Amino acid sequence: MTGALLFDMDGTLIDSEPMWHEEMRALARQHRIVWTAEDAHWTTGRPMAEWAARMRERGMALDGETIIATVAQAVAERVREDVPWLPGSLALLERVGADGIPAALVTNASRANARALLDSAPAGALRFAITRDDVQRDKPDPEPYATAMHRLGADASACIAFEDSGPGARSATAAGAQLWFLTTQLIESPVPAARTFGTLADVDHGELFAALG
Structure with a gap:
């Protein structure tokens, strides 16, 4: 069987969730709608269309795709300026790239x-990304992970997915991947996980690669 590594992005590889929350609240202030810290926390791991719809319900006049594009572009620019790598993520990606292990981003x-x-x-760490623009149904649907595994030519049962959110964990397990859950957002996985870690710094590379076969 051919295995592969699948990585969520926000809260797994990089600590960008605070950026998303800040940019959502900035847009809300600009358009004079209520958007609390609790609202921002609720968005973690959810499809973008859901929180854009909630903003519109609060009175934002922009259409959903414009809301999403505005916040997403602001976050992308901040990440480009200074990537907020979470502990262990850069070291693991360097090892993955050096060893030529099939891996992709799923977000x-x-x-x-x-x-x-x-x-x-x-270089060579992540072969491609599956994003909301590449699928019809976002996480928690299995489509994002299933699409990534298909493109990698990998067997689902031999794949390991790193996730930190409920929707992401459900998406990965529904697609048949082995879930290694990170507690950067939640104290535990909402679905059974094969392994649980604080961050990628806690992952033993030898154990990980052995699990890939």
Whole structure:
């Protein structure tokens, strides 16, 4: 069987969730709608269309895609300026790239956000990204992970997916991948996980690569 590594982006590889929350609140202030810290936290891991719809319900006059594009572009620019790598993520990606292990990014974020990360990642570490622009149904649907595994030519049961959110964890397991959950956002996975870690710094590279076969 052919295995592969699949990485979520926000909260898994980089600490960009605070950026998303800040840019959402900045847009809300600009358009004079209520958007609290609790609203921002609710968006973590959810499809962008859901929080854009909630903003419109609060009275924002922009259409959903414009809301998403505005916030996503602002976050992408910030990431390009200074990538907020989470502990262990850069070292693991360097090892993945050096060893030629098949790996891809799987995110509910936009293609612009994924490109900002791909351009900063170690050479050869991430072969491509599956984003909201590449699928019809975002996480928690299995489509994003299933699409990535198909493109990599990998067997689902031999793949390991790193996730930190409920929707992401459900998407990965529904697609048949082995879930290694990171507690950067939640204290535990909402679905059974094969392994649980604080960050990627806690992952033993030897154990990980052995699990890939």
